[in-house]
Amino acid sequence: MVKYELFYFHMAARAEPIRAILDYANVNWTNRAPKEWPAEKDSTPFGQLPVFTETYDQGGQLVLTESQAIERYLARKFGLYGFHPVTDVRIDIVTSQWETVMNFYYGSLFVKSQEEFFKGVFLAQAKILFVKHGEQLAKQGNGYYVGDKITWADLVGYVFLAQIKEGPYYDEELKTLAEPLEKYLVATLEKDPNFQRYQTLSKARLAQ
Ligand SMILES: N[C@@H](CCC(=O)N[C@@H](CS)C(=O)NCC(=O)O)C(=O)O
Incomplete structure (x- = not known):
């Protein structure tokens, strides 16, 4: 064991x-x-x-x-990665984009001397991510970022979005931009036992 x-x-x-x-x-x-x-x-x-x-x-x-x-x-x-080099790299792209946004997010929360800088970059990049990932999820249409089953990318998207939702910057604009993420990703995962x-x-x- x-x-x-x-x-x-x-x-x-x-x-x-x-x-x-x-x-x-x-x-x-x-x-x-x-x-x-x-x-x-x-x-x-x-x-x-x-x-x-x-x-x-x-x-x-x-x-x-x-x-x-x-x-x-x-x-x-x-069994939560892709099943082919192409699906693997698509998953890597999603998880890297989330990690980049979250690096600035954590910087804004924990590096007090540069809070404003990190917050500014976080907000700019989070908005792009919400829009682009929303489009990707809408195009997929099945609730998953890649393929037709849950992967690491979906778990990353859900848990990092949840952290942003609980944090200090989740205003009406971000909330509106996150609607497709809610509709496809969040709704699908929350139904999964x-x-x-x-x-x-x-x-x-x-x-x-
Ligand atoms: N690139 C690393 C970053 C790790 C990192 O920044 N860890 C922080 C907490 S989120 C830490 O250990 N901070 C305490 C320290 O550096 O002493 C990873 O993704 O694991």
């Missing part, structure tokens, strides 16, 4: 797509938060979180860093 552990702060942020993949795939995994981060920082591979660890029964560990690399690895492992399991587990985790 393999033991899975995700090490991240007690918040959704960058680790949430990893959690969504694991729960969607019904994997048994442990969520761990630092007790005293400055003292723990040097023990991580790159001085940052998330860190994802697989521990094997027969001995040995796989220790991974970089949220997107971890997500891609798990998506591949648990595997996704509902993730939602229940996620709520319980963050309430702890």
Whole structure:
């Protein structure tokens, strides 16, 4: 048996797509938060979180860093990546676009000295993303970014949109631009029992 552990702060942020993949795939995994981060920082591979660890029964560990690399690895492992180099790259495009927008979003929330700069770029890029992804989802018409089943791209889109919706910048303009994302992506995922399991587990985790 393999033991899975995700090490991240007690918040959704960058680790949430990893959690969504694991729960969607019904994997048994442990969520761990630092007790005293400055003292723990040097023990991580790159001085940052998330860190994802697989521990094997027969001995040995796989220790991974970089949220997107971890997500891609798990998506591949648990059947949430594409089925061809072309579908894989389409999924990569969607997840990279979301990551870029979220880097500016987190910058605006956590880098106080440059809050206005990050906020400005976040808003400009989020608007483009909402419009373009809305068009892609409308063209697809089945609720999924790529192909005809849920993939890592859909989970990323849902969880990052949810964070923006709960954050300080979700005004009427963004809300209007997000309508196609709501209509196709959000509505489809919220009907999926595997996704509902993730939602229940996620709520319980963050309430702890
Ligand atoms: N590119 C990295 C960025 C990781 C990152 O920025 N982690 C932040 C939290 S979201 C962190 O560990 N901050 C604490 C620190 O740098 O000491 C990833 O996607 O995993």
